[in-house]
Amino acid sequence: MFCFQCQETAKGTGCTIKGVCGKEAETSKWQDLLLSVVRGVGTIQHTLGENASKEVADFLVDALFSTITNANFDDQSILNKVDTGIALKKQLLETALSKNITLPNYQEVHWGGEKSDYSEEGEREGVLRNENADLRSLKELTVLGLKGIAAYYDHATRLGETNEEIIAFMCKALATITAPDADKETLLGIVLETGKYGVDVMALLDKANTEAYGTPELTKVNIGVGKKPGILISGHDLKDIEDLLIQTEGTGIDVYTHGEMLPAHYYPQLKKYKHLVGNYGNAWWKQKEEFASFNGPIVFTTNCIVPPAKNANYAERVFTTNSTGFPGWKHIATGEDGKKDFSEVIALAKTCKAPQEIETGEIVGGFAHAQVFALADQVVEAVKSGAIRKFVVMSGCDGRMKSRNYYEEFAKALPKDVVILTSGCAKYRYNKLNLGDINGIPRVLDAGQCNDSYSWAVVAFKLKEIFGANDINDLPIFFNIAWYEQKAVIVLLALLHLGVKNIHIGPTLPAFVSEGVLQVLVDNFGLAGNSTVEEDIQKYIL
Ligand code: FSO
Numbered sequence: 001m002f003c004f005q006c007q008e009t010a011k012g013t014g015c016t017i018k019g020v021c022g023k024e025a026e027t028s029k030w031q032d033l034l035l036s037v038v039r040g041v042g043t044i045q046h047t048l049g050e051n052a053s054k055e056v057a058d059f060l061v062d063a064l065f066s067t068i069t070n071a072n073f074d075d076q077s078i079l080n081k082v083d084t085g086i087a088l089k090k091q092l093l094e095t096a097l098s099k100n101i102t103l104p105n106y107q108e109v110h111w112g113g114e115k116s117d118y119s120e121e122g123e124r125e126g127v128l129r130n131e132n133a134d135l136r137s138l139k140e141l142t143v144l145g146l147k148g149i150a151a152y153y154d155h156a157t158r159l160g161e162t163n164e165e166i167i168a169f170m171c172k173a174l175a176t177i178t179a180p181d182a183d184k185e186t187l188l189g190i191v192l193e194t195g196k197y198g199v200d201v202m203a204l205l206d207k208a209n210t211e212a213y214g215t216p217e218l219t220k221v222n223i224g225v226g227k228k229p230g231i232l233i234s235g236h237d238l239k240d241i242e243d244l245l246i247q248t249e250g251t252g253i254d255v256y257t258h259g260e261m262l263p264a265h266y267y268p269q270l271k272k273y274k275h276l277v278g279n280y281g282n283a284w285w286k287q288k289e290e291f292a293s294f295n296g297p298i299v300f301t302t303n304c305i306v307p308p309a310k311n312a313n314y315a316e317r318v319f320t321t322n323s324t325g326f327p328g329w330k331h332i333a334t335g336e337d338g339k340k341d342f343s344e345v346i347a348l349a350k351t352c353k354a355p356q357e358i359e360t361g362e363i364v365g366g367f368a369h370a371q372v373f374a375l376a377d378q379v380v381e382a383v384k385s386g387a388i389r390k391f392v393v394m395s396g397c398d399g400r401m402k403s404r405n406y407y408e409e410f411a412k413a414l415p416k417d418v419v420i421l422t423s424g425c426a427k428y429r430y431n432k433l434n435l436g437d438i439n440g441i442p443r444v445l446d447a448g449q450c451n452d453s454y455s456w457a458v459v460a461f462k463l464k465e466i467f468g469a470n471d472i473n474d475l476p477i478f479f480n481i482a483w484y485e486q487k488a489v490i491v492l493l494a495l496l497h498l499g500v501k502n503i504h505i506g507p508t509l510p511a512f513v514s515e516g517v518l519q520v521l522v523d524n525f526g527l528a529g530n531s532t533v534e535e536d537i538q539k540y541i542l
């Protein structure tokens with residue numbers, strides 16, 4: 001196997017025996033196979049020059065999403081997606097034949113899809129099939145960005161939003177990276193264009209979430225526990241938590257959010273449920289301990305699964321939905337009506353003890369763009385008077401690496417007149433530190449999930465307008481982003497597309513960015529890694 005798509009990749013270069021995330025070599029091979037089918041389907045669809053059918057769009061989105069780090073560890077689930085893709089590819093090949101359309105002569109297009117060849121094809125179609133490091137890097141940057149787009153698109157679709165242009169771009173990008181002779185310039189172009197569709201998909205999801213559940217508002221979220229049994233729901237899919245809240249109403253079961261589901265509390269149409277009682281635990285990587293003490297069922301709606309220890313006491317209590325999966329865990333499918341039936345989860349919860357308390361207090365969030373605009377006068381006044389010196393966007397991911405202490409220490413060391421703008425699970429490093437406020441404006445403004453990084457772009461453009469700045473980069477905003485998986489890749493590409501320069505990413509630079517490509521990103525966008533807390537504060541804040 002060879003996988004280097006996340007920040008925790010082995011030795012900072014690539015996992016070759018087994019994933020640091022727990023992904024087995026066999027699973028990695030099936031994911032490589034699935035991605036080659038995705039490239040084949042995308043290329044043919046693009047060559048046909050027509051809009052993808054719902055089946056093709058659903059396949060591409062689901063397949064890409066399922067290969068995100070920590071999303072799906074279930075070989076059978078991945079292989080079922082391969083089967084679906086091959087069946088669709090055969091239909092598309094027939095369409096091309098009937099219309100006399102000549103298809104490119106790529107392996108991914110013409111491979112017949114015989115089951116007996118799956119293994120060999122999976123081996124052949126790994127990341128290292130591209131020998132040139134820079135071309136490989138650009139192709140991977142594109143596909144990793146597409147994975148992020150797919151995840152956000154999936155959530156938006158679940159709330160009824162679709163966008164043919166995004167799907168068409170996916171196919172175009174897949175066709176571009178499948179071409180064995182694609183040159184550096186073409187590939188760099190497609191990487192940057194991926195960022196444009198990153199902005200579009202985040203805007204689509206923002207619209208889907210706010211139209212369905214209202215505009216996020218300033219909210220205090222309890223981090224303690226109640227006395228009733230609870231269900232813990234993790235991940236990003238707001239439709240799933242809504243279904244769960246409706247079905248648990250009046251049952252005597254409380255619902256708690258975990259990890260990236262915390263922002264559900266900020267939406268009026270979700271926070272109205274009295275039995276949505278709090279947020280339990282921290283970012284994804286602490287789940288082994290926190291799921292053990294939660295005592296009740298856990299529902300994963302997206303990636304962020306950590307394989308449980310062999311003797312884990314919660315393995316029987318975990319359920320997956322959407323593109324996620326884990327061998328032996330129950331998967332709850334989406335019904336014809338787009339809803340899920342959580343009755344099995346609820347029945348199990350009734351037999352469980354209430355969660356064990358691991359902390360008490362509350363955290364404040366809900367500062368997506370509309371809420372920040374509501375405070376605009378206050379914010380502008382504070383900037384003009386000098387009460388706010390600077391904003392630091394510290395969006396992104398949390399993770400296991402010790403070096404991530406940087407972010408907690410950085411937050412603590414910031415002068416008291418600096419405001420942190422956050423989103424994604426990176427916030428768990430500093431959202432419980434009680435960093436205070438500036439004239440009533442909290443020093444940590446949490447917009448929501450990683451996709452809500454979009455809010456900070458909207459806010460930045462609004463500030464540019466208010467202050468009459470020529471360039472977004474002239475504003476007193478420093479971008480210090482933590483990354484872990486591929487949704488952070490699309491957030492980064494989206495920011496580059498919007499013209500944000502001098503973004504710092506850490507705790508390490510991506511292994512999939514080759515030296516040559518890094519140089520391009522440094523030269524054109526001022527992309528940089530972070531240094532020590534002291535140095536970075538000195539250089540970029542003071
Ligand atoms: Fe992932 Fe990062 Fe959204 Fe976290 S991009 S790791 S769980 O911030 O949040 O999905």
Ligand code: SF4
Nearest residue numbers: 003006015019020021
């Ligand atoms: Fe390694 Fe990350 Fe790939 Fe898992 S997702 S195999 S940890 S690079």
